[in-house]
Amino acid sequence: MTALPSSAQVIARHDEALAAPPQASDVSDLHGCIAANHFHNRSLWAQEDLARRTQAPDAEIVANKRAIDRHNQARNDAIERIDEFLLSALGLVDPATLASALPRATVPAGARLNSETAGSMLDRISILGLKIAAMREQTQRTDVDDAHRQACAERLERLIQQRADLGHCYDALLADAQAGRAYFKVYRQFKMYNDPRLNPALVAEAQ
Template sequence: MSFSESAWEIFNQSINDYHLKDDVDTPINNSFQKNTLEWLLYAKNWIDTVQWHLEDIIRDENITPAEALKIKRRIDSSNQQRTDLVEFIDSWFLQKYENITPDYNAKINSETPAWAVDRLSILALKIYHMSLEANRDSASEEHRLNCTNKLNVLLEQKKDLSEAIDQLLFDIENGKIKMKVYKQMKMYNDENLNPVLYQNVKNDQTKS
């Protein structure tokens, strides 16, 4: 089984596990051994799945401003966790390939393995939910047909992305591409980098 096939199975296991209760407050039940690649992939998709449904909730026109702000803060935190976990997965790959000596003319890919995997995880969610819409009995035939056409495009994208990920890993293993990672360095959640946050800290210190 290729890496992309294994990752796809894990992503769908996470998605199916979530939908047993379909509740954003359901605790994660990651059965894989901690800090293995499988554990990381499951945890990554679980974050994506919960956030997918938080994004649905916040778009409810009847949501109160207070609840919307609460959900927005939760989405912000989820985005940071997602970024941290993607970088952790890249660190896993870095360690795996640390003894690989790239060819003298090896190229650098514009996307790291983990960020490509991030897109595959989101794609698994798109395919899951588009499939539901393509087969929803309460929807019109036109709606189901439209969603079926979109689903076919997503399935083709899944095939292409899976091949691209496996090829990227193959090229890294064979020295054709350098494994190089840059941290995202998100600034908006850091009270030392976000002017609004560090100004608030300064004001609180002044008051005290």
């Protein structure tokens, strides 16, 4: 069986990536998809900040909103690919259906279904990494008072705990899946608003 990344390994790579300029990743393997998900989350974070400006020209905010849409779609695509790679490694999906809209799970007898996928958990770990980095910056500001830094330090401690807790849950899910006690599925997001065939507003524009 292919070695599966632990939460500690993923968190370390997330933090390393945040210490360097953003860089898009190849999505041809599991680690590339994890890195791509983190890249798009990081890009989303930056665009969300910019989109909330109140003195920027409308055209810039429109550009921010469209970038948010693109990165959010890519982020979700990466989550699905992560789940595909993990389920393939675990032997929990029919390979012939993997690329289809409805991949078929191969379920061990008596295994419980986990409502959240491992890919979704890694996505949340990525977002928590961004929150931790941003909150840590707040604790280091010199243009605010001690009360602000202290409040942010307390929030930082809780965010670190949340990421560690989620990491333990991810590790436990993979361990249970490897042992045949649990499984999860590839859930397609079916983002209708990005599909010109399914978004009523885009259909109307085309007509």
